[in-house]
Amino acid sequence: MIDILVAGGGPAGLAAAIRAATAGLEAVVVEPRPLPVDKACGEGIMPSGVAALRALGVTPAGSTLRGIRYVEGPRRAEAVFRGGPGLGVRRTALHAALHRRATELGVRVVTGRAGEVRQDDDSVTTAGLTARWLVAADGLHSPLRRSLGLERPRTSPRRYGLRRHYRIAPWTDFVEVHWSREGEAYVTPVGEELVGVAVLSRHRRSHEQHLTAFPALARTLRGLEAGPVRGAGPLRRTVSAPGAGRVLLAGDAAG
Incomplete structure (x- = not known):
């Protein structure tokens, strides 16, 4: 058996x-x-997740993540991981x-x-x-x-997630969490010339429509789409x- x-x-x-x-x-x-x-x-895999994978004998290729940065317009707050680096991986x-x-x-x-x-x-x-x-x-x-x-x-509000990759060199080794009243956009380096952008929101809209809530990020990524949009939800x-x-x-x- x-x-x-x-x-x-x-x-x-x-x-x-x-x-x-x-x-x-x-x-x-x-x-x-x-x-x-x-x-x-x-x-984006947190340091504890990287350690768990290592214990299983699994070491996927990816981009080293030093910490997390929160961005809302001109305001930023960031912290470096204490338990070693995380990993951005497809x-x-x-x-x-x-x-x-x-x-x-x-x-x-x-x-x-x-x-x-x-x-x-x-x-x-x-x-x-x-x-x-x-x-x-x-x-x-x-x-x-x-x-x-x-x-x-x-019992909580439903939230949905959409992710798309963009062909651009990562501008940071942090995961960036961009905030707005409409939701959040998580930008994760996953390769030398590739970032993933996952949007979480209570609203069921297209990925492009969600990015309009983050004008600076949308300008940076415009025209650099690299693959289809994948979606999931409700998440909780x-x-x-x-x-x-x-x-x-x-x-x-x-x-």
Whole structure:
């Protein structure tokens, strides 16, 4: 019998499978899409996240981040990370690095989608596979979280995220958080000639419309788009419990 079955082959699911494999357990990941997958993501990893990746044996290429800077018009406030540098990295690069490490450790990734979950005192079955434990890492809109009755109603305002890359040399080694009454724009260096801009807001507008709330940033980035816009939301999720029986929620599925 499989020790750990992971539903969802994103960064959280692969990290769980890698951790299981390094503990000497058999881990199998079920994922319907070919890897790596590009999704809306801020793409900035805090120092603690960099350390966690290193502990898993994962060292993706990216841009060193020295700290965070908050910008609102002419006003700025910034702080340097105390626990070492962070890392700005394309989500696809992070995903590919995690997949390589999982493969090195013998983690099997099978094409499929976790659906109905059946479990008893000793095992759990989904997607035609039976394991001792199931990690539900099937994302922000987790069907497994809903089917297990673990999703709680949202009470806070809904927020949505949009991310786009721009072909420009980063002008700082800080993550810049630009503030306005309309929302925030997170600018993250992710390469020598590439920055990612993730916008968070309660308003459902296009990426270009959101950038009008940050005139100086919009002028800097105008005409330098490098790829499509990716979106996600509503972003906030809460759960009534971290798991049910032999199923544990992880990553975005865990709220």
